[in-house]
Amino acid sequence: MEPNKAxxxxxxxxxxxxxxxxxxxxxCTAYAIMREFFxxxxxxxxxxxxxxxxxxxxxxxxGLLKASTGKRGRRRHVAYALSRxxxxxxxxxxxxxxxxxxxxxxxxxxxxxxxxxxxxxPEQRRAFAAHARDELVKQLxxxxxxxxxxxxxxxxxxxxxxxGAVHVIRARIxxxxxxxxxxxx
Amino acid sequence: MEPNKAxxxxxxxxxxxxxxxxxxxxxCTAYAIMREFFxxxxxxxxxxxxxxxxxxxxxxxxGLLKASTGKRGRRRHVAYALSRxxxxxxxxxxxxxxxxxxxxxxxxxxxxxxxxxxxxxPEQRRAFAAHARDELVKQLxxxxxxxxxxxxxxxxxxxxxxxGAVHVIRARIxxxxxxxxxxxx
DNA sequence: CCGCTCATGTAACTGGTTACATGATTTA
DNA sequence: TAAATCATGTAACCAGTTACATGAGCGG
Numbered sequence: 001m002e003p004n005k006a007x008x009x010x011x012x013x014x015x016x017x018x019x020x021x022x023x024x025x026x027x028c029t030a031y032a033i034m035r036e037f038f039x040x041x042x043x044x045x046x047x048x049x050x051x052x053x054x055x056x057x058x059x060x061x062x063g064l065l066k067a068s069t070g071k072r073g074r075r076r077h078v079a080y081a082l083s084r085x086x087x088x089x090x091x092x093x094x095x096x097x098x099x100x101x102x103x104x105x106x107x108x109x110x111x112x113x114x115x116x117x118x119x120x121x122p123e124q125r126r127a128f129a130a131h132a133r134d135e136l137v138k139q140l141x142x143x144x145x146x147x148x149x150x151x152x153x154x155x156x157x158x159x160x161x162x163x164g165a166v167h168v169i170r171a172r173i174x175x176x177x178x179x180x181x182x183x184x185x
Numbered sequence: 186m187e188p189n190k191a192x193x194x195x196x197x198x199x200x201x202x203x204x205x206x207x208x209x210x211x212x213c214t215a216y217a218i219m220r221e222f223f224x225x226x227x228x229x230x231x232x233x234x235x236x237x238x239x240x241x242x243x244x245x246x247x248g249l250l251k252a253s254t255g256k257r258g259r260r261r262h263v264a265y266a267l268s269r270x271x272x273x274x275x276x277x278x279x280x281x282x283x284x285x286x287x288x289x290x291x292x293x294x295x296x297x298x299x300x301x302x303x304x305x306x307p308e309q310r311r312a313f314a315a316h317a318r319d320e321l322v323k324q325l326x327x328x329x330x331x332x333x334x335x336x337x338x339x340x341x342x343x344x345x346x347x348x349g350a351v352h353v354i355r356a357r358i359x360x361x362x363x364x365x366x367x368x369x370x
Numbered sequence: 371c372c373g374c375t376c377a378t379g380t381a382a383c384t385g386g387t388t389a390c391a392t393g394a395t396t397t398a
Numbered sequence: 399t400a401a402a403t404c405a406t407g408t409a410a411c412c413a414g415t416t417a418c419a420t421g422a423g424c425g426g
Contacts, residue, residue, distance in 0.1 A: 103320035135288035171356035
């Protein structure tokens, strides 16, 4: 017999992230998972219903989530929790070694544009650097507030995670400042 | 008459990036565009043939690229260059204002994992931070070399762009070091 | 009773991917 | 002359998206 392909196929980052969310929030409806994505300042995944609902059922069929139906009033809902194998899968994803490329350089719309900045007139280049810097500073406030929120809620590791975003945005601000200065000369 | 939808639809980042590459390298075959992606240390886009060839023809049909057939020996090839409207489109993409979210926080596999690190035993958490840090240090060498390569080739703006990646990786190293220290206490 | 949130889902689309296929030209 | 590179392309797939639809419960 061939090994069951569906059982073996590696999960996507979104699937592991959902596993992580359920681990934190269990018992947790698919709707609650969606909200988690909506409230995140990161917009890489939108956590759309069209992604989350089929995904949750998929993980349940694979035995990584277990579903239980509860009700509020006469209304039913499905709450998920991690199964034993789900927790094991989450831990395997978290623990070293990291997969190829997990520490690699990430997509950055500002960097992508900077490669081709010579196509603009010098004055427009400086405007780009100044504008990008301003936008980054705005982002810094948003993620800074998010760090505080996690701190106050006592979720120190999430705060530490979000501090990664703070570090990165500060680095990008420094980079855009440097770019502005170099373009000014 | 309705405005032609195909003409008006916004381009993706990949399409603008190809526009930028052609602007730099014209006259430039689709194959050469692919190589540009292969040689990039960023792996967000793989620049696969299945993406690049249809994309180039699409941009040509929209009038953003113009194609010319050359030959080496008795073998034909199609070389692209930017049209006037293509250059205008590239410049509009580059110039302020940036689209919504261009300065937003980006996807980071390390950050995503850090949110759920409490699911690991304390010793495994520290191992994660140490391992991630090591992997980032390796990346720093790679992108540092890339900066030098651009500097030597005289392409200062590309070097400046790649220095953005250096800034970000250094920030992520500092973050992982901090995380390691905090987990050690 | 109106509008908001909770809750669940589907259909059509999209923008990439992998894998494959073909053949000329160049280089070791 | 074999292997690598140049060059072009297609087919099947995939993991997301948007947009839509439905309906219960709840607060003002």
